[in-house]
Amino acid sequence: MVTYLYERDLTEMKLIILSSALHEKTVAALCKKYGLRRQILRKKMIRLFDMSLLENIPARYEVWEKTLPEAKESIESRLGVTLLTQQIPLIADDEMSFIVQQTNKKISTGYNEEQAMKEGIAMIREVIHS
Amino acid sequence: MKALQDLKNAVRSRSIHVCYVNVGSCNGCDIEILACLAPRYDIEQYGIYVHNNPREADILLITGGFSPQWEDKLKRVWDEIPEPKAAIAIGNCPISGCVFNRDGTYLDPPVRKHIPIAAEVPGCPPRPTEILEAILSLAPVVFKDYERREE
Amino acid sequence: MKKIVDVSLPIGPVHPVFKEPCRIKCEMRGEQVLSAELELGYVKKGIERIMVGRPWQEVMFLAERVCGICSVVHNYVCIEGMERISDIEVPDRAAYLRVILNEMDRIQSHLLANYSYCYTIEHETLAMYLINLRETTMDALEMITGARVTCSYIIPGGVRFDLTPEKEKTLRGMLDHIDSELTRFVNMFKGGPMIALRSKNIGNFTREEAIESHAVGPTARASNLNNDCRLFHPTYKKLGFESILLDDGDNYARIMLRFLEIFQSTELIRSCLAQMEPGIIRGGGIIGGGTSKWSGEAPRGELTYDISTDIRGRIKTIGIRTPSIMNIEACVHYMLKGVDSSADVTSTYISSDPCIACNER
Ligand code: SF4
Numbered sequence: 017m018v019t020y021l022y023e024r025d026l027t028e029m030k031l032i033i034l035s036s037a038l039h040e041k042t043v044a045a046l047c048k049k050y051g052l053r054r055q056i057l058r059k060k061m062i063r064l065f066d067m068s069l070l071e072n073i074p075a076r077y078e079v080w081e082k083t084l085p086e087a088k089e090s091i092e093s094r095l096g097v098t099l100l101t102q103q104i105p106l107i108a109d110d111e112m113s114f115i116v117q118q119t120n121k122k123i124s125t126g127y128n129e130e131q132a133m134k135e136g137i138a139m140i141r142e143v144i145h146s
Numbered sequence: 147m148k149a150l151q152d153l154k155n156a157v158r159s160r161s162i163h164v165c166y167v168n169v170g171s172c173n174g175c176d177i178e179i180l181a182c183l184a185p186r187y188d189i190e191q192y193g194i195y196v197h198n199n200p201r202e203a204d205i206l207l208i209t210g211g212f213s214p215q216w217e218d219k220l221k222r223v224w225d226e227i228p229e230p231k232a233a234i235a236i237g238n239c240p241i242s243g244c245v246f247n248r249d250g251t252y253l254d255p256p257v258r259k260h261i262p263i264a265a266e267v268p269g270c271p272p273r274p275t276e277i278l279e280a281i282l283s284l285a286p287v288v289f290k291d292y293e294r295r296e297e
Numbered sequence: 298m299k300k301i302v303d304v305s306l307p308i309g310p311v312h313p314v315f316k317e318p319c320r321i322k323c324e325m326r327g328e329q330v331l332s333a334e335l336e337l338g339y340v341k342k343g344i345e346r347i348m349v350g351r352p353w354q355e356v357m358f359l360a361e362r363v364c365g366i367c368s369v370v371h372n373y374v375c376i377e378g379m380e381r382i383s384d385i386e387v388p389d390r391a392a393y394l395r396v397i398l399n400e401m402d403r404i405q406s407h408l409l410a411n412y413s414y415c416y417t418i419e420h421e422t423l424a425m426y427l428i429n430l431r432e433t434t435m436d437a438l439e440m441i442t443g444a445r446v447t448c449s450y451i452i453p454g455g456v457r458f459d460l461t462p463e464k465e466k467t468l469r470g471m472l473d474h475i476d477s478e479l480t481r482f483v484n485m486f487k488g489g490p491m492i493a494l495r496s497k498n499i500g501n502f503t504r505e506e507a508i509e510s511h512a513v514g515p516t517a518r519a520s521n522l523n524n525d526c527r528l529f530h531p532t533y534k535k536l537g538f539e540s541i542l543l544d545d546g547d548n549y550a551r552i553m554l555r556f557l558e559i560f561q562s563t564e565l566i567r568s569c570l571a572q573m574e575p576g577i578i579r580g581g582g583i584i585g586g587g588t589s590k591w592s593g594e595a596p597r598g599e600l601t602y603d604i605s606t607d608i609r610g611r612i613k614t615i616g617i618r619t620p621s622i623m624n625i626e627a628c629v630h631y632m633l634k635g636v637d638s639s640a641d642v643t644s645t646y647i648s649s650d651p652c653i654a655c656n657e658r
Contacts, residue, residue: 029338038616038618067336068334069626071622072622072626079509165311167318168318169339169340170341171340176365181435184428184432185425198311198312198315213341215339223311245358246342251342251347252342
């Protein structure tokens with residue numbers, strides 16, 4: 017942990033950034049996709065991201081939305097792997113690939129695909145909660 | 147000590163160092179300060195140098211209505227400037243908050259509440275010539291015979 | 298983002314090269330930057346919150362004060378968004394006048410950006426030439442609109458003042474002056490070995506990174522990513538607009554691109570003047586209720602206004618996405634990474650033409 021001279025607690029400023037109209041929309045969309053509570057997602061974002069990245073979240077989400085129609089229907093795109101590791105990096109790469117692996121394994125062992133997806137999303141939720 | 151004082155007066159009237167701080171403006175006033183640097187207005191012919199370094203400044207130009215992040219920092223910048231010093235508020239923002247002083251704003255104008263302001267230049271934004279004139283007319287008032295007045 | 302480092306270097310908020318307050322926190326190994334973070338919040342004004350519930354007559358002026366450097370384009374995009382909500386037609390002459398003003402503003406802003414860059418790399422001669430040339434542009438703006446900054450020239454259904462033949466003649470003279478002077482300065486920039494060495498291959502930014510971070514404007518176009526909003530604008534289409542692309546993606550490319558765009562802007566203004574026909578400049582109209590999302594090309598890139606109004610023309614919700622949001626993020630997280638010395642940190646940062654006032658609104 018690096019400590020700086022005259023460091024301030026920035027939580028309040030970051031929350032102000034997250035409360036603009038465009039951010040509300042994006043955060044609501046993410047919450048709906050992963051079944052999260054808004055408070056928890058906001059808290060995680062405030063902890064992980066610096067202020068310029070926070071400002072840029074709506075634009076980054078839009079980039080991912082634009083790639084959606086081209087991407088083929090796969091487990092990765094349905095879980096939103098690039099969204100959570102590159103565009104809005106809430107989850108580390110290895111954790112994400114672990115989740116994808118698990119889901120793939122479940123499907124190959126004859127699990128119902130919908131059920132597997134649901135569990136995959138639940139795992140993502142777990143990671144964000146922690 | 148009259149000779150020394152006269153020397154100081156002469157030197158100070160030709161060497162005014164300026165620092166500008168933006169405490170929540172829309173940038174309009176800042177670029178008008180920058181425009182003063184242009185050879186057309188030629189701020190340096192009057193012996194005014196814009197350095198933006200508080201430790202060697204004599205005059206602090208303030209733009210923008212006060213945003214809460216500056217609460218401790220502006221005071222710090224002000225304390226770092228050596229005496230004699232003066233602050234000038236540029237634009238409507240530091241004076242009254244301009245268009246931002248409405249419901250829902252995050253700003254906390256006027257700046258006068260936080261540090262002493264010696265002169266105010268209204269306008270949204272003021273013209274470069276007005277800024278220049280404010281600096282030039284304030285400087286003798288603050289710097290002339292400073293030590294003699296102190297005694 | 299925390300790593301083992303030997304030096305952590307905070308720059309700002311008050312720093313000699315920054316025009317506006319912000320704080321870059323670099324984590325470095327020796328002099329090489331490993332990662333950088335940006336701390337903002339020094340100019341947060343809450344404009345979007347103030348706008349809600351206010352009639353368009355007030356919002357128009359508030360929109361202009363999002364950013365004082367590119368105030369014209371905020372005016373432009375905000376009003377065009379509202380015109381789209383309420384189906385207001387703009388007279389032809391007014392549409393051309395808007396483009397002229399927007400391009401004048403772009404010239405002014407690009408000159409200021411390149412001035413700051415030259416000043417940051419301590420080439421003061423070129424910097425002073427550029428900012429003096431900018432005064433010519435400001436004169437043109439003042440001649441057309443009556444004010445230097447925040448001129449609120451564009452109103453729903455038209456523009457405020459016409460361009461009389463005498464003014465048009467003066468404007469042409471000014472354009473020629475800008476072209477001939479700038480050619481000289483660009484040659485200085487290109488030919489000066491110290492300037493080129495100091496700028497080439499520094500702050501590299503690839504096309505993939507530009508796509509990932511949604512970079513816009515000259516910053517993206519210097520990395521060969523074309524997302525110029527002028528390509529979709531009806532008036533620019535009539536003028537046959539094509540955007541300029543470079544593919545190096547370093548500081549040099551970004552500055553060069555801005556110079557090239559200034560020449561392009563003067564050409565656009567000339568063709569506007571040639572195509573324009575006398576006529577009315579104010580059509581009138583009433584702002585009604587509805588929602589629209591409209592983007593325009595600001596000097597720094599794509600600017601989006603997401604407006605919804607009620608039946609009397611009061612704002613219900615508004616979201617403003619300014620170009621600096623994307624560009625600063627791209628700069629801090631991609632360009633600064635791997636920069637070799639702390640002196641290049643500031644020059645790379647300035648080369649992306651950051652505007653904190655836009656970023657924070
Ligand atoms: S006085 Fe006007 S131009 Fe100056 S910072 Fe305030 S709003 Fe901007």
